[in-house]
Amino acid sequence: MTVVRFLVLLFLVALSLCSLSFSLSEDEALLKFKNSLTRADALNDWVSGSNPCISRWVGAICFDGFVTGLHLSDLGLSGTIDIEALQQLRGLRTISFVNNSFSGPIPKFNKLGALKSLLLTHNEFSGEIPNDFFTPMSSLKKIWLSNNKFTGKIPESLMQLAHLKELHLEWNQFSGPIPPSKPPKLLIASLDLSHNKLEGEIPSSFSTFGASSFAGNDGLCGKPLDKDCSLSPPAKGVAETTTPSGGNSTTLVGMLMLAMIAVFIFFSMCHGGKNKDGDFSMLEKENLDEGVLPVSAHGSSKRLSSENSRKGSVSSRRPSHQSRPAMGDLIMINDEKGSFGLPDLMKAAAEVLGNGGLGSAYKATMTSGLSVVVKRIREMNMLGRDLFDAEMRRFGRIRHKNILTPLAYHFRKEEKLMVSEHMPKGSLLYVLHGDRGICHAELNWATRLKIIKGIASGLGFLYSEYPTYNLPHGNLKSSNVLLSETYEPLLCDYALDPLTNPNHSAEAMFAYKSPEYIEKRQVSPKSDVYCFGIIILEVVTGKFPSQYLSNNISNAMGGTDVVQWVLQATSEGKEQELIDPEIAKNSSKDSVDQMVQLLRIGATCVESNTAQRIEMSEAIRRIEEIQV
Numbered sequence: 001m002t003v004v005r006f007l008v009l010l011f012l013v014a015l016s017l018c019s020l021s022f023s024l025s026e027d028e029a030l031l032k033f034k035n036s037l038t039r040a041d042a043l044n045d046w047v048s049g050s051n052p053c054i055s056r057w058v059g060a061i062c063f064d065g066f067v068t069g070l071h072l073s074d075l076g077l078s079g080t081i082d083i084e085a086l087q088q089l090r091g092l093r094t095i096s097f098v099n100n101s102f103s104g105p106i107p108k109f110n111k112l113g114a115l116k117s118l119l120l121t122h123n124e125f126s127g128e129i130p131n132d133f134f135t136p137m138s139s140l141k142k143i144w145l146s147n148n149k150f151t152g153k154i155p156e157s158l159m160q161l162a163h164l165k166e167l168h169l170e171w172n173q174f175s176g177p178i179p180p181s182k183p184p185k186l187l188i189a190s191l192d193l194s195h196n197k198l199e200g201e202i203p204s205s206f207s208t209f210g211a212s213s214f215a216g217n218d219g220l221c222g223k224p225l226d227k228d229c230s231l232s233p234p235a236k237g238v239a240e241t242t243t244p245s246g247g248n249s250t251t252l253v254g255m256l257m258l259a260m261i262a263v264f265i266f267f268s269m270c271h272g273g274k275n276k277d278g279d280f281s282m283l284e285k286e287n288l289d290e291g292v293l294p295v296s297a298h299g300s301s302k303r304l305s306s307e308n309s310r311k312g313s314v315s316s317r318r319p320s321h322q323s324r325p326a327m328g329d330l331i332m333i334n335d336e337k338g339s340f341g342l343p344d345l346m347k348a349a350a351e352v353l354g355n356g357g358l359g360s361a362y363k364a365t366m367t368s369g370l371s372v373v374v375k376r377i378r379e380m381n382m383l384g385r386d387l388f389d390a391e392m393r394r395f396g397r398i399r400h401k402n403i404l405t406p407l408a409y410h411f412r413k414e415e416k417l418m419v420s421e422h423m424p425k426g427s428l429l430y431v432l433h434g435d436r437g438i439c440h441a442e443l444n445w446a447t448r449l450k451i452i453k454g455i456a457s458g459l460g461f462l463y464s465e466y467p468t469y470n471l472p473h474g475n476l477k478s479s480n481v482l483l484s485e486t487y488e489p490l491l492c493d494y495a496l497d498p499l500t501n502p503n504h505s506a507e508a509m510f511a512y513k514s515p516e517y518i519e520k521r522q523v524s525p526k527s528d529v530y531c532f533g534i535i536i537l538e539v540v541t542g543k544f545p546s547q548y549l550s551n552n553i554s555n556a557m558g559g560t561d562v563v564q565w566v567l568q569a570t571s572e573g574k575e576q577e578l579i580d581p582e583i584a585k586n587s588s589k590d591s592v593d594q595m596v597q598l599l600r601i602g603a604t605c606v607e608s609n610t611a612q613r614i615e616m617s618e619a620i621r622r623i624e625e626i627q628v
Contacts, residue, residue: 026067027052029088030060038079039101043072061434063544063559066091073098073119074351081107098122098144098352106150110136117142121168121352128152134161142166142355146192154179154198166190166355170216173197178220181205189507190355193217201229210378210414330408330419331389333396337370337407337421345374345419356479357508358493358500359415363422371422372407378415379504380496385411391499392418398465402458404482404490420492424485428535429478433544445583445591446628447487448539452598454489455481456620459532462494463525463616470523471497475509476531477548478538513547515608526610529619533605537562540599542580563606570603594626 024032030052034043046057053062061069068091078101086092092112096119103124109115113136126149134140134157143158146168153176154169160182170192177200178193191206191213199219206213207223214220221229329341348364355361359377366372383391392409399405410417425431428451431443462472474497482490497505506512511527534545546559569578575596576584584592601622607613614622 024085024088026089029085030057030067032085032088033082036080036082036085037077039076040079042075042077061094063091068092069094069096071096072100075100078102083108083111087111093117093139095119106133106145110134113137114139116140119144120148121145122147124149126150129155131155132157134158138162140164144168145172146170148172150174152176154193164188168192169196170194171196175199177201178203178206190360212414330410330417331392332408333393334405334407336405338368340366340368340370340408342410344368345372350374356493358475358496372419373422375418375420376415377418379501379508380416380499383499388416388499395495398461400458400461402454402489402491403461403494404492423482423490425483425487427479428481428483428489428539431483432478432538432542442487443582445587445595448583449594449598449626449628451481451483451487451489452536452539453623453626455491455532455535456623458489458491459528459616460620462491466495469495469498470525471495471509471511471528472525473528473531474505474511476528476535477510478535479548481535510548516610524610525616526613529605529613529616532616532619533602534562536598536602536605537566540580540583540595540602541566541578542582566599566603567606570600575599591628594628597626598623 027048027050030046031048034040034046037043043058045055046052047055050057052060052067053065059070059072059075060067061071067089070086070089070092071094073096077097081097081102086095093115094117095109095112095115096117098119099122101124102120103126105127106120106125106129109118110133115137116139118137118140119142121144125145128151131153133155134143138161140161141163142165143161144166147170150169150172152174154174156179158164158167159179165188167188168190171194173196174193175197178198180203181188191209193214194212195216197219198214198217201222202214202220202225204223209224211224211226214225221227330345332339344366345364348366350362350364353361353363353373358379359375362374362376364372364374380388388411392406395406404420404423406418406420408419410419426434459473459476466472473491473494475493476491480491480493482492484490497509497511500508506517510531511517511523514523514527514530516522516524516527534547537543538545541560541562543560543562543565545562547561547563549559566575566578569575576592578599579592579595583595587595601619604612604614605619
């Protein structure tokens with residue numbers, strides 16, 4: 001008996017030591033992951049003995065000192081993805097390996113059950129994905145597997161993810177029928193299954209999506225395609241097509257339009273190239289709503305030419321339809337940067353910037369050297385062509401140093417494209433939270449005050465330009481404040497509420513997260529004031545506001561309830577303790593007093609009672625009084 005007890009004890013001790021051997025620190029886990037890769041020169045700042053968050057390792061996204069995201073897009077990486085090493089990152093929620101050279105079967109990401117976003121677009125992954133692969137990944141909200149070489153059927157477990165919002169499988173070789181969704185009530189807002197080998201009837205739960213989501217699958221029928229299943233039974237073993245070779249003119253036009261849109265989906269990441277905004281670059285930039293910072297062209301563009309030489313230009317990776325008729329063109333509404341059309345965009349090197357509430361955004365660098373952002377918006381079909389054109393041309397006439405004026409638009413009934421100039425530093429969200437490098441170091445107090453004053457100036461203009469609007473801006477948050485090379489802020493995504501489908505406005509626009517809408521389903525210009533207050537508190541404290549997160553995601557995801565935090569400190573006279581140490585250290589007493597003054601203005605902007613919340617004009621007046 002004594003021997004048995006000894007052996008049992010010895011076994012338990014050995015088991016304990018074994019467990020300890022697999023408990024790695026975050027820097028050790030990331031270095032183990034790095035060692036499994038080839039061509040990992042881009043990760044040279046991953047050095048043993050340093051902290052990934054404090055030392056700001058490339059691609060490591062941190063909140064509250066923990067690694068919550070790996071955004072390693074456009075880095076030329078290949079080799080084996082060490083899933084066991086990634087399992088040691090207990091806070092890991094987002095992975096973006098967009099536009100690298102990984103190949104072979106899909107790695108066992110399903111061992112990372114807490115992932116919310118998995119972005120693998122533009123690699124060389126291949127083979128079938130097991131039917132139950134995604135079953136353990138019940139938290140997934142975004143899955144981008146497009147532009148790989150996956151084969152076989154779409155896994156049924158993929159359609160059983162209750163929280164899935166974005167699913168992109170386009171440009172693979174998936175075959176067979178589309179599995180029905182379970183539960184049948186979809187949360188998916190962005191779906192693309194185009195250019196595979198799918199066949200059979202499209203499930204009714206997907207009938208609300210546009211035809212472009214299913215184009216390039218000759219074996220599919222049913223809504224929303226113009227193909228009756230009873231009249232045209234799906235073909236068996238349909239080969240993947242790269243050029244439309246039949247069908248009526250409506251189908252041809254739809255496929256041609258799809259080809260144009262597909263041109264822009266050449267990822268580089270966020271949130272990726274540098275993950276700094278938004279992926280929020282994928283935050284990809286993932287969504288702000290996801291608490292993830294998107295991908296920023298600001299980092300990935302440095303490798304764009306070399307990556308294009310490796311992977312080919314955008315146009316070379318897609319069937320060419322430039323000579324086809326009935327494609328339509330861009331409507332220029334602001335030619336200060338010159339004129340261009342769809343053919344120019346189709347030839348451009350493109351990369352994804354992220355997916356916000358209103359739609360997807362892509363950066364395109366044309367041969368002329370002009371870089372633009374193309375936003376693809378689907379939930380904006382309330383207006384006919386003439387009225388929509390009038391609203392767009394009104395945007396095109398805006399001239400203010402703190403307002404981003406669109407350059408062009410493209411009109412389709414199902415979706416619209418809006419084109420604007422690309423800002424090199426990305427968004428305020430990206431600079432504050434995504435890039436802890438040079439840009440962040442330049443965010444001293446004078447620069448931050450300049451940004452807030454510029455936002456105030458832009459809002460003052462919008463309020464005079466759209467005085468009758470309930471929401472002159474409507475979607476004001478740090479991801480929609482872009483920064484020029486000199487840190488001059490430019491507001492974007494403004495004045496779109498009247499053009500957007502009402503149900504979608506409530507889901508996509510930040511003004512609808514104000515207390516008055518949550519409690520009374522009402523919005524007003526003071527909802528914009530609330531949003532402005534959040535930005536003020538974000539800039540002064542340096543904290544990522546939990547108000548940007550959806551579904552009350554906990555602080556473990558990196559969000560701080562800046563409203564309650566600041567209001568409590570204000571009531572106790574402890575505002576100075578909340579100031580971002582990055583700007584508080586080595587500051588004069590006068591500067592700290594100015595920071596506290598701005599913090600108090602922000603606190604009055606976020607009062608839950610609109611009667612106690614100040615007017616926008618008063619907030620602007622008080623901000624203008626602060627002098628460095």
